[in-house]
Amino acid sequence: DGGITQSPKYLFRKEGQNVTLSCEQNLNHDAMYWYRQDPGQGLRLIYYSQIVNDFQKGDIAEGYSVSREKKESFPLTVTSAQKNPTAFYLCASSPSDTGNTIYFGEGSWLTVV
Amino acid sequence: AQSVAQPEDQVNVAEGNPLTVKCTYSVSGNPYLFWYVQYPNRGLQFLLKYITGDNLVKGSYGFEAEFNKSQTSFHLKKPSALVSDSALYFCAVRPNTGKLIFGQGTTLQVKP
Numbered sequence: 001d002g003g004i005t006q007s008p009k010y011l012f013r014k015e016g017q018n019v020t021l022s023c024e025q026n027l028n029h030d031a032m033y034w035y036r037q038d039p040g041q042g043l044r045l046i047y048y049s050q051i052v053n054d055f056q057k058g059d060i061a062e063g064y065s066v067s068r069e070k071k072e073s074f075p076l077t078v079t080s081a082q083k084n085p086t087a088f089y090l091c092a093s094s095p096s097d098t099g100n101t102i103y104f105g106e107g108s109w110l111t112v113v
Numbered sequence: 114a115q116s117v118a119q120p121e122d123q124v125n126v127a128e129g130n131p132l133t134v135k136c137t138y139s140v141s142g143n144p145y146l147f148w149y150v151q152y153p154n155r156g157l158q159f160l161l162k163y164i165t166g167d168n169l170v171k172g173s174y175g176f177e178a179e180f181n182k183s184q185t186s187f188h189l190k191k192p193s194a195l196v197s198d199s200a201l202y203f204c205a206v207r208p209n210t211g212k213l214i215f216g217q218g219t220t221l222q223v224k225p
Binding site: 004006040041042043045048058090092101102103104105106107109 | 122147149154155156157158159162203212213215216217218
């Protein structure tokens, strides 16, 4: 089946740890995105990538890092510099970054313990 | 600043009645307009979009949306609500240049 797979669904992070959220898509989409969702605040863009080996910061990139070494994969690392990382993280992709519909994965919950 | 507003945090409707979830935007040019639905603990599912053409757009699960350029609105509608329509709905707008902008979301509660 075609789609966007995020893993793990639930992740717990200790203070000072870096954690990486996986996002894989088999839709052959060029563009990929990471969003953060907090209750009552809608979605905020963290990073996006229009093509392999290229990515740009979104609105809230501080404390996060990404890589795009393969077209299918766009992992997000939540670093220890992110002071309030507890949130629901959504990965998305679209055929290109020029107005096409964006499709979402099922999301990953990150909780700081 | 470009923005999307969903003025109602929650909409309550009885099953079988028509529903409307409101969305207005402040974006220059001719943006693309989208509606997504999110069920608890899940990702967003695409419902419908408006790019150009007929102001009434039909989408998944019997939903439709009406684009009104003069009022810069894109309200989501359904003629007869189902209990299973209860979810969080997001309006999103994509300017001609720039990234997708999401509204804050509206919780739809359909009661039997």
